Amino acid sequence: MKSKRDQLLTLIAHNPFISQQDLAEQLGLSRSAVAGHVAALTKERRILGRAYVLPGARHVVCIGGSNVDRKLRGLEPLQMGNSNPASLSESPGGVARNVAENLARLGLPVQLLTALGDDAAGRFLRSHAAALGVDCSASLIASDAPTGSYTAVLSPEGELVLGLAQMDLCERLRPDYLRQCAAQRAQASLTLVDLNLPAESLAFLLAQAASEAAAPLVAVAVSAPKMARLPQALQGLSLLILNHDELAAATGLALNDEADLQRAHQALAARGLGSLIVTQGSERLYFGHAGEALKSLKPTATRVVEVSGAGDAFAAGVCAALLQDPDDLASACKLGLRLARLTLQSEHSVSPELSPELLLP
Template structure:
């Protein structure tokens, strides 16, 4: 087989590890540093790479770390009957908490990158291709041979409410502290890091330590009550935790029977180190911490079509606000409720009507009041 030209060999090395140094490229290819720099400049001019992993200060992205998977939704045509066959319709799309947040952010016009794990299979390639088409930088993704990409299967009732969901997310355990260390340069160049709790406990702890050390803001998004076990006991360095009422109850180990109990639980987690919390409560709205105490916002009335992705849309709007320099968490939550409502009222996991300038073009009071 004819050996590839040096420029193509270099390109393949960068594809395999977008954060490889010029010195390592020179050593592996037997070239001088100046020759490597010339090849990289040529690839940039050809638009085959965008300056490798380096990001200009005014283009620092939101970096999303966590799950990408295929979403399968089965919706019952009539009232569900357990223990027997139910006629249903099926839809398949791309999902995963971190991936959904990243796509919402990209559609809103934010620079965004995604570190995730996929199988080196047709589904994994399709997931990454779709993300790249949406404007998401996926060069930091982990591609695994011999495993299937993750899947999430939701069963919805005839009103679009989720009855049960089954998730095959084991490959996310490959997003280990050792792997995340290979993406240190990308993480350090981010303006905001957003991670979901599909990551292993040790990886979440490593992100907390690294973001505190590097002075970065970290947002953690819960994904389910069982995976609250992946949240470290010490939350020092955490800018924001987004979770629902059941996940908060799991964390504090007791039932939460009203606003006062939720507020007390939020204060308990703040004593564990997190700066702020947002507790989503479905149709009851959200509660969030503020300098004046724990505040509450009601959710707008919506025509439910499909609730899948609503929580991820909420988190994306909050993160968009933080990335934009917004310090009012109440305004961020109002934007989150607006985007969540839009997502609930469409069939897609990520609302296709989103576009840059959305929050400037759509006043909040037209949706929430």
């Protein structure tokens, strides 16, 4: 039979935010006895600080948006300004959440720091994450606001015509919340953030990454308008993943040819960025470290069922590969393209075909 101390560790692993009073009641101990066990375990480094973070496998920490995706796909060519017949599907979504699910399906330990409403949609997303092994126990739960939603209008061919996002809860992922999650973030093997975060939170994370021996920090763009949230000083940002339009918005440069892309890369490197990946749908993608010329890869042509989630799958593949070799951007992009291709061939925002075997040589 487990000792009381081992039982306490099991309860903490299941719920890092459990109170000492709840621990006492579930273990049949006094609160002072629980406090004594917690103090001893902290001294032994078997738990790490507030929220009772347990040492062990270092997680990829994903910080950013979660929402319910609603996809309306036209049954016939869409006519603007008219009512169009369509099919409807719903699934979990959000850039950081999608990346987290992709990584979990690859068999990697993942923690998701996000904001959810205390509503049916939020409970659905938490349940879905738990079933995949994604730890979102430290996420912010709001009782006074709904879980975010994203509505995508798709053409009959699966191409995005219009996207409408209601992501107000992400504005609550402010620095004070991130400070509360410092113990979880300290255990990261890699941290990924999406640009749904407030500008002040992005600046906070970059400043912290630049001043400490922190895990690599990767940022994923979500739209051209939200590039305004990216800080001017990019020291601490290991990698930025964005598309052609988002790069133009980030730099204020017209991007008409490869020479323009190279200039944009140099401009971001001068601001402190470590590495850059620029995707262009089915066209060539570009990648490179600061101080080097961008290189390119041509995605393999594939049958497209729909485009939703392909960019998030690409980002997850890049991160998974960089965990194995932080300097090999070419291999990272190749794995990202492989995951994106599987997602393009699926009607789901995250392909159910993903598995740990995809990480094998």
